[in-house]
Amino acid sequence: MSQSQVTHLPVAAGQVGRLSQALMAMVLGVFVIGMVGFSHIDVVHNAAHDVRHSNAFPCH
Incomplete structure (x- = not known):
């Protein structure tokens, strides 16, 4: 059986990704x-x- 390692990113890294x-x-x-x-x-x-026009977005 192999072991896996989980790393948790800090909250700031998630916010940078969204930004x-x-x-x-x-x-x-x-x-x-x-x-x-x-x-x-x-x-x-x-x-x-x-x-x-096909997306009903007004352009005129």
Whole structure:
């Protein structure tokens, strides 16, 4: 029978993980809305526009 070792992370490490996930979600959102939504490349802009309409997100 093998022994396993469990390590418990401090509470602060869990909070850092949640904070980094929240920051990455915000960065992704800003990229999608800011860079893709306002892109001068028509194909990219139209694709983002169609996705917004299919998700019932107002864009006009």
